[in-house]
Amino acid sequence: MYIQKVLSNGIRVAAERIPYVQSVSLGVWVANGSRCEKKNENGISHFIEHMLFKGTEKRTAEQIALEMDSVGGQLNAFTTRECTCFYAKTLGDYAETAVDILSDMIFCSELSEKTMETERAVVLEEIAMYEDSPEDVVYDLFTETVWGDTPMGRTILGTPESLSNVTPESMREYIRTHYTSKSIVIAVAGSFGDELFELLEKYFGSRSIEHNEVTFENAEYRSGTAVMKRDFEQVQLVAGFRGIDIYD
Template sequence: MNQHLVRAGRIDITRLANGLTVATERMPEIATATLGVWVGTGSRHEQAHEHGLSHLIEHMAFKGTARRNARQIAEDIENVGGDINAATSVEYTSYTARMLGENVDVALDVLGDILINSVFDPAELAREKGVILQEYASVEDTPDDLIYDAFMESAYAGQAIGRPILGTPDTIKAFDEATIRAFLAREYVPAKMVIAAAGDVEHARIVDAAERHFGAMPATAEREPEAGRYTGGERRISRKLEQANLVLGLPGLSFKDPGYYAVHLFAHILGGGLTSRLWHEVREVRGLAYSIDAFHWPFSDCGLFGVGAGTAGADVAELMKVTLGCMREAAEDISDVEMVRAKAQMKVALLTALETPGGRIERIARQLLSWGRIVPSEEIVAKVDALTAGEIHAAGRSLLLGAPTMAAIGPIKGLPSVTKIAAGLRP
């Protein structure tokens, strides 16, 4: 391991009396400050009638509070040269801002206001529902996006973790202020929230501002989501399209599982770059796809491994045959060169994410919510470096024993059945 690649800064952490965590990392070479509030709640925490609510709440956070209308929220941030954003995922929702270090109080004032004092005006709510319905329609019209939603729904059938983040037209239209406030009271609790800041920041100043704007939130017990249960299955959507989009999946591992890094490395070797098995064989040698990649999506209690590609309808069967062959071979025969290359790719991806304040606060927040501590980069890099070819082979073989998930859209007449695909994964 090249130790000089890992620059561990000082991270100060304070927990407020109500359970909210504040963490900062001062970066003397940075003149700006990036900070945000992470909530350990996402789409998997929604009940059936709340499907899509996390995403709607993220949108509505910028639509007006008791003190500010939507325009004033934007103006207060942009008047000091800043910007503000938010994002929703399966397990987290984040609200972030960036500005000069001298203006962090403005950012925390706005973030506290939108998270605690939003008014959910009926007119704004109706407008934003319309925006999200357009977003939903856009996904429906984009096959390479739609197929991943279908893939998740098939892999985790009948569960919140498998449902699309956007919701459905029926659930979106049904949301009202009472539903929103009930969800916020249950899920946006201090014990599940982290304020993280990096760049030109002073820890004491951030803690003081956090106490002013968030300290009055009542301490409330956390509610654990339903455990993710991989089911496997298939979803075939026949459409008259120029290309077929396919996603083949298998049960993966949680990021808390000891075998997580081995599975992740297997995914890199199989389809993580221009020198990967799949890219070389499928694209370069046979010309069966413009792009193909392997991925591993880890969650807090489960995970999902997969391969995604697009191809002509006439090549669907051949693409699947070659893909299955590459997967079997990778599980049995990995070269030293591939090991070294994949480890380097993983370390570069890890360390590159830490080169910006935004990347640092995301790491800080996610690790504190997941582990209750900051996991040093050296610790992660050491685990990657310690992996052996035998461990990667074992991870690959274990993956291939799982029940497959198959999602496909477009001209897919030649696609084998999921039963034949499962047989093709066996040695």
């Protein structure tokens, strides 16, 4: 059975009961990705994804991991050009643990300067590894060619220069203005009862958050050809073309 609800602060919930499973999966989807970033903050969405796992006002990073492990749960996240998703999977009996931790991470992360400097180095290493991966490099070259010097044409990870601009204060402000009631959707699937919606209201709906729409710069599709010569063992090729409008 498919259920849609809106929490008291405007966050939307989409849920589907699957009666023959014992687990439940929850995803907090934020309509914010690298396409929502300004050039001088490119990579902040992905950087935030990293930082929200690094401790909150009441949990250390280790406690977040151990608490999910203690109930046999899984916790992860990813960032794309168009969205960021934080998700958890656990047995239905421990759904409150997953909801509590996800809410705590998103709304109460500490974002300390010391932790940020450590994690900035991790992201810079990730960028270096990415640039040594030809299948990743060629796709970024493709998007840069198609979308040009727009947020859609830039990398998800950002650059060393743009990441150096990110501070705890700028990250908090970005979360405040981009993690809003109009940009967050909670998706749930699996084994759960009506009490789950009470938990979502308790841990998410009670939060005081902004209600503005997240805006971004539209990018015009451009045709073209780009070649990058690198000392790789293989040749990577990407070909693309304009598709059907999603609203057609």
